[in-house]
Amino acid sequence: MSKLVEGLYYSKSHEWVKPLEDDVVLVGITDFAQSELGDVVFVDLPEAGETISQEDEFGAVESVKAASDLIAPVSGEILEVNEELVGEPELLNKDPYKNWLLKVKLENTDELGSLLSSEEYEEFIK
Amino acid sequence: MENLKKTCLYDKHIQLGAKMEDFAGYEMPIVYDNIKNEHLAVRNNVGMFDVSHMGEIIVKGKDALHFVEKIFTNKVESLVDGQVAYGMMLYQNGCVVDDLLVYRFNEEYFLLVVNASNVAKDYTWIVENSSEFDVLIQNVSEDYQEIAVQGPNAENILMMSLGIDLSELGFFFFANFEFLNHHLLISRTGYTGEDGFEIYASEDAIREIWDVLINNQVAPCGLGSRDTLRFEAALPLYGHEISQEITPLEAGLKFFVKLESDTDFIGKQALLNQGENLSRRVVGIELTERSIPREGYEVYHENELIGYITTGYLSISLEKPIAMAMINRPHTKKNTPIHVKVRNKMIAGFVRDKKFLEKKYNKTKGV
Structure with missing residues (x-):
């Protein structure tokens, strides 16, 4: 069974979004995503200051065998990148909800409405 | 499934x-x-x-030795009974039907071990080429x-x-x-x-x-x-470094092709013609930036597309991003600077040998 965290927003491409304050969110990958992928050996992320657009690819999470594209669940400016993942990509396997990828300033908070709730996501990955 | x-x-x-x-x-x-x-x-x-899942095909009969010589790129006659050889079967145009191991029981009995994905194709091709030989071909993969x-x-x-x-x-x-x-x-x-x-x-x-x-x-x-x-270990995999569109010379497997011998295996003439006029070759690639070169990614030299990755990983033993790639000549020389296109980013690297690590075969035992 894949773990879920209540109160997060989920995308069908298996990213999660956690609202922090105002229009700032954290973005990560779900437990389902990390377990499908297997051992993460490399995380390819954009840089702070760049922007991401909802449904566009913004990087990749890679296991020994395969690269899996990261798809932006929301649009906005990247405020911070979790640099810890560069040296220790396996953190994504250990706790994918604690180890976020990006901190993003949302361009349009309405986009959160297009994402799935934890109940809806749970149903989606069944 | x-x-x-x-x-x-x-x-x-x-x-x-x-x-x-x-x-x-x-x-x-x-x-x-x-x-x-x-x-x-x-x-x-x-x-x-x-x-x-590997395929096993037996070739037996009076002409078994000469028939295997006709369809196999490596030495057969000089093998002793109980010896194994690695090599390939080729089409007339020199491209690879499959790579395989040949086990010589005696000159009238050979076991061919072929790729699972190619068993049916190989069996048909072997049988089709056997009409002039007194041999029996059996697909014994299930046994x-x-x-x-x-x-x-x-x-x-x-x-x-x-x-x-x-x-x-x-x-x-x-x-x-x-x-x-x-x-x-x-x-x-x-x-x-x-x-x-x-x-x-x-x-x-x-x-x-x-x-x-x-x-x-x-x-x-x-x-x-x-x-x-x-x-x-830079060992080729059918469908990647070798295929029905790639010759052994292009794959850098000349060692397993006996062009200088008298035996006239199928595809030999095409390889002799290809000879020194190779237009491309499989080489090693090492990236100098953190990334992972994957199969199919494009390789560039000064903005010119010069080839593609055939297999690549963040090597587990070496902890470096390395790959085998099919590269157009003359860009196959060692230390040629290249870029691999990874998700629309150009990642820097260079051409190197395929000797990523020292093989540790035990060649001291027995004969």
């Missing part, structure tokens, strides 16, 4: 919690626990692979199951657990052995760059051997680590 074939070890893979995937029409274990651990078990100790036991401790563990002494078996030789009244054919061969053995036997024998080896802490290894291991 209902339509997929299963090997005789299928239930054991499921019990071990393997992640199963379709490979060449078989439902095969990709990984049991973790590809890296399985890879390192083979490099540092010993691991085993279910390779029962031969196979386990590969690989790693520096392979010989010890097989002695300890099966009581089989392989110390006198030379590199690329095979012999017959008995285990609990089962007949085993064992060769000192493999696909990992390590010392090791391939064991061919019946379903019952293979199932018993698997259990004994599991009980002796031999790590079960899936096709995931089989690929990372063969890649680091």
